[in-house]
Structure formats: C-alpha cells, structure tokens
Amino acid sequence: MRILFDQGTPAPLRRHLDSHVVDTAAERGWSDMDNGDLIDSAEQAGYDVLITTDQNLRYQQNLAGRRLAVVVLLSTAWPKVQLRVEEIRTALDHIGPGELREVPI
Numbered sequence: 001m002r003i004l005f006d007q008g009t010p011a012p013l014r015r016h017l018d019s020h021v022v023d024t025a026a027e028r029g030w031s032d033m034d035n036g037d038l039i040d041s042a043e044q045a046g047y048d049v050l051i052t053t054d055q056n057l058r059y060q061q062n063l064a065g066r067r068l069a070v071v072v073l074l075s076t077a078w079p080k081v082q083l084r085v086e087e088i089r090t091a092l093d094h095i096g097p098g099e100l101r102e103v104p105i
Contacts, residue, residue, distance in 0.1 A: 001048045001092065006038065007031055008053035010078040016085045020092070023047075035061055043068045049092060058100055069095040075105035 003017060005024040014022045025031050028045070030038055035057055042050055049069045053076045063070060071091050073081055081088075084105050091101045 002046055003049045003051060003092070004028070004038075004042045004045075004047045006050060006052035006054060008076045009051050009073065010076065010081050012078050013051070013081060013085070013088070016082075017089070017092070039063075039066065039068055039070075048097075049095060051088075055102075058102075063098045063100055066098040069097055070100045071095060072100065072102045073105055074102060077105075080105045 001020045003020050003022045005022065007025055011024065025038060030041055033041065035054065039050065039061060043066065047068060049071060051071045051073065053073045055072060055074060057070060057072060071088065075081055084103055087103050091103055095101050
C-alpha cells in the first residue's frame with residue numbers, strides 16, 4: 001500500500017509501517033497544498049491512503065467516490081501516537097477507498 005503522510009503526521013511512524021511504501025507531503029513538495037489539492041495530487045500519484053492529523057478534514061472534504069482513503073490521527077505528539085501503532089496498522093488493514101477512519105490517541 002502507498003501511504004502519504006500529511007504535514008502534522010509524526011515522521012517516526014514511518015518506521016512502524018515498513019510493509020508499506022510511505023512518503024511525506026514535504027518530500028513530494030506538497031507541504032503548502034490545501035487539503036483538496038493534496039488529496040487530488042495524492043490520488044493522481046497513486047497513493048492509497050493519506051495519514052493526517054487534521055481533525056477538520058472530515059468536514060472539509062467529501063471523500064465519496066475517491067480512490068484515496070484517509071486515516072486521521074487525533075494527536076500530533078509522537079510519544080502518544082507511538083502507543084497506538086497497532087491501532088493505526090489495524091485501521092490501514094481495514095480501510096477502503098473513499099473511507100475515513102479516526103484513530104483515537
């Protein structure tokens with residue numbers, strides 16, 4: 001699965017998703033894009049999932065009919081996120097195109 005980390009997603013999470021291909025918005029030069037443009041670009045580039053910490057994304061973007069799925073982490077703090085790596089993996093294993101799942105942290 002190809003995963004894109006949005007700006008606030010803790011980069012160390014990448015090491016715990018080693019069975020996936022993970023890139024960051026910064027690596028792609030997409031740091032300054034708004035959510036709609038980021039989702040469009042991620043889909044066009046062939047990403048399957050966007051992992052973000054933007055809790056407002058669910059209210060700003062309609063994901064119906066999208067190929068991209070979104071996982072929202074409810075914290076940006078790596079020490080807290082690190083405790084939920086298994087829940088994040090489970091969310092990735094069970095998410096489908098156009099879905100949004102929140103991982104409580």
